[in-house]
């Protein structure tokens with residue numbers, strides 16, 4: 001492995017913390033892969049070897065899991081993972097247009113990264129946020145009710161190094177490495193910064209209550 005001594009020591013400490021949360025070592029693999037991404041920006045060959053060594057697995061077993069989930073990246077990822085939902089509802093509400101214009105604007109396609117290493121574009125399937133269609137996500141933070149122009153502005157600001165806030169809260173978008181560390185289970189203390197769901201998501205519940213509907217019957 002090519003990690004320097006300091007990085008390797010920190011990785012080992014963090015891995016011990018993660019492994020201690022599970023009754024069986026191998027159960028820690030998913031957060032361990034996020035931990036590797038928080039250091040390398042993707043699941044690197046070194047990261048695979050590190051996970052295998054810490055969890056008593058083979059490199060092939062670690063690779064098999066890492067290649068199954070789209071959140072694990074197999075080559076250096078952009079600082080910001082920008083996903084545009086192109087599933088049915090978002091697509092008809094403008095998601096397809098956002099994708100076309102954004103992709104042309106930054107000059108990269110699906111799962112490709114801009115030359116400055118800032119942005120990786122991704123065509124997303126439904127994010128269960130259809131009532132805010134069309135939606136975009138940056139490092140898994142929601143940007144609701146987007147337009148081609150608002151999407152391009154978000155990406156331009158990210159590439160210019162400006163602070164960018166998702167539409168559901170004041171929290172500044174984290175980098176891919178920062179959010180990977182949170183996904184590995186290390187709290188950054190910012191979980192309560194966003195505003196949670198808004199009125200459109202609760203509209204169905206309110207209508208059901210107003211009508212006196214019970215589960216399974218009107």
Ligand code: FES
Nearest residue numbers: 085090126127129
């Ligand atoms: S179709 Fe885009 S969030 Fe559901």
